[in-house]
Amino acid sequence: MIKKPEAIVFFDLDGTLFNKDVDVLPSTYDAIRKLKQNNIVPMIATGRTPPEVLDLMRDTGIDSIIGMNGQVVIYEKNVVFTNNIDKNVITRLYEYSTRENNIPLAFYNYKMMRVSENGQPAQKFYHHLKQDVPPVDDQIYLKEPIQMLLLLCEQGESLYRDHFPELTFIRNTPYCVDVFNHGGSKGRGISELLKTQGFSDVPTYAFGDGMNDFEMFLTVDHPIAMDNAVDALKDKAEYVTDNNNNDGIAKALKKFGLI
Numbered sequence: 001m002i003k004k005p006e007a008i009v010f011f012d013l014d015g016t017l018f019n020k021d022v023d024v025l026p027s028t029y030d031a032i033r034k035l036k037q038n039n040i041v042p043m044i045a046t047g048r049t050p051p052e053v054l055d056l057m058r059d060t061g062i063d064s065i066i067g068m069n070g071q072v073v074i075y076e077k078n079v080v081f082t083n084n085i086d087k088n089v090i091t092r093l094y095e096y097s098t099r100e101n102n103i104p105l106a107f108y109n110y111k112m113m114r115v116s117e118n119g120q121p122a123q124k125f126y127h128h129l130k131q132d133v134p135p136v137d138d139q140i141y142l143k144e145p146i147q148m149l150l151l152l153c154e155q156g157e158s159l160y161r162d163h164f165p166e167l168t169f170i171r172n173t174p175y176c177v178d179v180f181n182h183g184g185s186k187g188r189g190i191s192e193l194l195k196t197q198g199f200s201d202v203p204t205y206a207f208g209d210g211m212n213d214f215e216m217f218l219t220v221d222h223p224i225a226m227d228n229a230v231d232a233l234k235d236k237a238e239y240v241t242d243n244n245n246n247d248g249i250a251k252a253l254k255k256f257g258l259i
Contacts, residue, residue, distance in 0.1 A: 007203040007258060009035060010045040010066065010190065010216060015209035016226055019245045024060065027250040032060050034259035045186045047172045047212055049108050050074060069212055070189030071147035071180050072110040081192040083184050084145040093164055101159060106150035107140050114140040121152035125175035149179040170212050187215030207249055208233060224252050
């Protein structure tokens with residue numbers, strides 16, 4: 001039987017757990033260590049896939065993640081939920097994207113990443129992430145379950161929303177748009193975690209800064225916005241802490257008595 005934690009704390013990455021240099025502050029490392037000592041589970045809640053954050057999870061000792069904006073949930077290294085996109089929907093979207101907009105795609109699941117082509121849009125985006133461009137395989141979705149797609153573009157996503165009402169489109173960086181099943185979100189992932197693990201009575205906290213954290217803030221007991229967060233997210237927060245460069249996470253965890 002899985003040991004029930006005293007609480008669970010969910011951390012967004014960019015602008016939250018990461019500072020402006022995409023590093024984790026020493027105070028945050030120390031805070032995560034203290035959380036674990038207090039039987040409080042730290043979890044990453046991100047638009048990224050688990051393979052993208054393996055080094056971070058190793059360095060911080062975090063082994064649980066809400067990945068791809070809630071499309072996969074891994075708790076203590078065990079996959080407890082996935083939200084796969086229908087292959088027929090992906091086929092339609094890929095054909096539309098190629099025919100109408102010339103926008104390349106990336107295909108993600110919780111084990112791997114592929115791109116439809118390695119051109120300037122892919123190179124710009126992955127350079128922004130400080131990552132290598134994934135291998136090219138535009139047929140991967142016919143062979144493997146896919147939980148998230150990316151539109152590799154700087155504009156043009158509004159054209160997709162009317163054509164694909166079964167999908168959600170969220171711009172996550174200047175160079176890409178996250179695409180996943182409508183109704184999927186970090187909040188949905190959290191709800192699935194609490195349901196599958198029998199944690200409905202466990203207090204939940206979340207840190208975030210962007211609009212892909214919105215549903216997460218509506219789901220947890222204690223939403224905490226970084227000072228650098230967008231105003232719409234701050235409006236939904238129980239508490240606004242210091243920014244991601246100035247020990248905001250450690251300060252809030254102390255305020256709430258978690259460390």
